[in-house]
Amino acid sequence: DSGVTQTPKHLITATGQRVTLRCSPRSGDLSVYWYQQSLDQGLQFLIQYYNGEERAKGNILERFSAQQFPDLHSELNLSSLELGDSALYFCASSVHLRRGGRETQYFGPGTRLLVL
Amino acid sequence: AQKITQTQPGMFVQEKEAVTLDCTYDTSDPSYGLFWYKQPSSGEMIFLIYQGSYDQQNATEGRYSLNFQKARKSANLVISASQLGDSAMYFCAMSRYNQGGKLIFGQGTELSVKP
Numbered sequence: 478d479s480g481v482t483q484t485p486k487h488l489i490t491a492t493g494q495r496v497t498l499r500c501s502p503r504s505g506d507l508s509v510y511w512y513q514q515s516l517d518q519g520l521q522f523l524i525q526y527y528n529g530e531e532r533a534k535g536n537i538l539e540r541f542s543a544q545q546f547p548d549l550h551s552e553l554n555l556s557s558l559e560l561g562d563s564a565l566y567f568c569a570s571s572v573h574l575r576r577g578g579r580e581t582q583y584f585g586p587g588t589r590l591l592v593l
Numbered sequence: 594a595q596k597i598t599q600t601q602p603g604m605f606v607q608e609k610e611a612v613t614l615d616c617t618y619d620t621s622d623p624s625y626g627l628f629w630y631k632q633p634s635s636g637e638m639i640f641l642i643y644q645g646s647y648d649q650q651n652a653t654e655g656r657y658s659l660n661f662q663k664a665r666k667s668a669n670l671v672i673s674a675s676q677l678g679d680s681a682m683y684f685c686a687m688s689r690y691n692q693g694g695k696l697i698f699g700q701g702t703e704l705s706v707k708p
Contacts, residue, residue, distance in 0.1 A: 584638035
């Protein structure tokens, strides 16, 4: 158990719909990362938050958005869903030490999204 | 641009033998970290081992060791005394310290341990 929790574990929805994925980081971790894992694209970084602020953006579609709340949990919102959005979505967290420090990311169990 | 290459899509190893999973990386940044993660069939991502670009010695964590050859830009994972529970996908990943720690992953190697 990494200490990172994600809900729900599985999500089945229809094209055009909107869903929200939730992540709670490990206790004490200030940084949250979202990744998408699909068969064709592999594991891709989507977005990072640190202590409530967006820090880095990767290959995140405009239909997707995220935020980190004052209690440090994070939500990833996926809207106007398409079949190709079906994937395993991971949240990871790290302490986020000063620059140059070790930054091991611990992953949650993932949310498996199926868009029909 | 940074890139991680894992050239072995699948590998087999006999139980109790050692196995090496290959990983090469490409970056012009002098400060970076290299990671290996294990993904069993259940789907979770499990952190195995880390190597910093300035670390002089190869990292070791139990049965896992990282063969870090900086000049060749390779960071191979060595698993000693393979166990049946080692059967999984293994991902090599890299982060650049000045980019907030986001990970760039390779395509993975599927390891199967034979009894």
